[in-house]
Amino acid sequence: MFTCEICDSKLSTEKSLKAHLSNVHANTCNICLFSDSRVSVEFQREEASGCFRCVCLARPKWKDPKNLSTHAKNCPEVYQAVLDGSLPLRKVTEKRLEHFMKAVRSVVHGADSAADSEEEVELNPLLRAPQSVRYSDVYPDVRHIKLNFPLLDSDFMLYAIDEGYALLCAKCACIVPSDLLSEHLKKSHRGKVRVLRKFEEAFSNAILYSQEALFDYFYALQEERITIRPIPFVDILRNCFFYDKTIFAEKEKLLEYLKEKNLSLNLIVKSIKFVDVQVLKFPFADVLVKVNLQ
Numbered sequence: 001m002f003t004c005e006i007c008d009s010k011l012s013t014e015k016s017l018k019a020h021l022s023n024v025h026a027n028t029c030n031i032c033l034f035s036d037s038r039v040s041v042e043f044q045r046e047e048a049s050g051c052f053r054c055v056c057l058a059r060p061k062w063k064d065p066k067n068l069s070t071h072a073k074n075c076p077e078v079y080q081a082v083l084d085g086s087l088p089l090r091k092v093t094e095k096r097l098e099h100f101m102k103a104v105r106s107v108v109h110g111a112d113s114a115a116d117s118e119e120e121v122e123l124n125p126l127l128r129a130p131q132s133v134r135y136s137d138v139y140p141d142v143r144h145i146k147l148n149f150p151l152l153d154s155d156f157m158l159y160a161i162d163e164g165y166a167l168l169c170a171k172c173a174c175i176v177p178s179d180l181l182s183e184h185l186k187k188s189h190r191g192k193v194r195v196l197r198k199f200e201e202a203f204s205n206a207i208l209y210s211q212e213a214l215f216d217y218f219y220a221l222q223e224e225r226i227t228i229r230p231i232p233f234v235d236i237l238r239n240c241f242f243y244d245k246t247i248f249a250e251k252e253k254l255l256e257y258l259k260e261k262n263l264s265l266n267l268i269v270k271s272i273k274f275v276d277v278q279v280l281k282f283p284f285a286d287v288l289v290k291v292n293l294q
Contacts, residue, residue, distance in 0.1 A: 022065070029065040030090050031072050033079070039100040041078065042088045043068060055081045079107045085251070094270065129251050130240045130277075135173070135233055138293060159231055164207030166214055166231075173233045175280060177211035211282060218280055218287045222247055227275070227292040234278045236291065242273040247288040249277060 001010050002017040006025050011017040029052055030040035043052050043065075051061030052068045056077035062068040072078045081087045082104050089097070158165040159175075167176045169184065176184045209217070221228065223245040230236065241248040244261075248254040258268070280287045 024063070026065070029068060031065075031069045033073055033082075034100070034103050037096065037100045037103065038091050039096050040090045041072065041082060042090050043072070054078065055086060076108070079104050083108060097269075130237045130249055133236045133238055135230065135235050138236060139230070139232070157232060158206075161209065161214075161217060164209050164213075166209055168232055170233045173235065175214060175231065175234075177214055178208035179210045181208075214280075215282045215284055215287065218289050221289050222287065224290075227290040230291040230293060231278055231280070231289075234280065236293070237277045237279065239274045240277040240288070242275045242290070243268070243271060247275065247277055247290065249279065249288060 029043045032040045275290045
């Protein structure tokens with residue numbers, strides 16, 4: 001007998017155990033819409049109900065992926081969801097994707113339309129929208145970050161940059177340039193103007209960057225392939241797109257860029273890298289910097 005380590009169910013064979021794990025406990029279900037294509041569509045199991053749900057919501061849920069598969073292959077909204085990028089794909093290669101998307105368009109628009117159309121797929125199913133994550137969720141204890149200086153105050157700390165430092169504000173989750181420190185304290189931290197004198201006394205020899213110097217430094221990093229340590233307190237965007245030395249925090253921005261350059265998304269998708277990013281806000285513009293969370 002074989003025992004499921006998750007629910008303690010008893011299965012007679014190893015094959016039965018694998019089927020049980022796939023049908024009952026797997027978080028995802030991959031369904032091949034076409035018998036001649038290895039590309040599959042991924043569905044997520046709902047955490048609350050433990051069941052799968054189709055994008056059409058025609059039926060509340062299915063516990064058995066096989067039943068969902070039968071429904072999905074005959075559901076028009078599933079094919080439309082593949083076209084608009086709502087459903088992720090698995091086992092994708094460039095050649096498979098071209099064949100698969102042609103078959104999907106045939107279902108949605110009709111065989112003649114799919115055969116004659118030269119249109120690009122507006123949203124590629126490979127690309128998921130970036131997700132925002134709170135810095136505190138990734139690093140619950142900021143003291144674990146290796147810094148040259150510890151917390152200077154309950155709200156402030158220093159972040160080393162080359163030969164100088166950037167001042168970080170935990171309360172406002174931002175970088176405070178040296179030339180805006182006094183203004184920032186008066187505006188957002190009433191009663192803490194004493195902190196300014198504290199910094200001046202403790203780090204009179206340290207270089208604190210101005211907003212122009214910080215902007216120039218981080219702006220230059222946007223085009224580089226290197227990543228930096230996460231900047232404490234600033235939230236993180238996971239799985240942004242990096243292509244042609246440019247960071248895209250939104251899927252739509254990437255598609256607009258490719259359209260302007262007259263590029264095919266399906267053909268360059270392998271060249272797109274997924275990066276984690278922090279957004280630094282300056283008066284001139286927002287700057288996106290790639291960070292390494294490991």
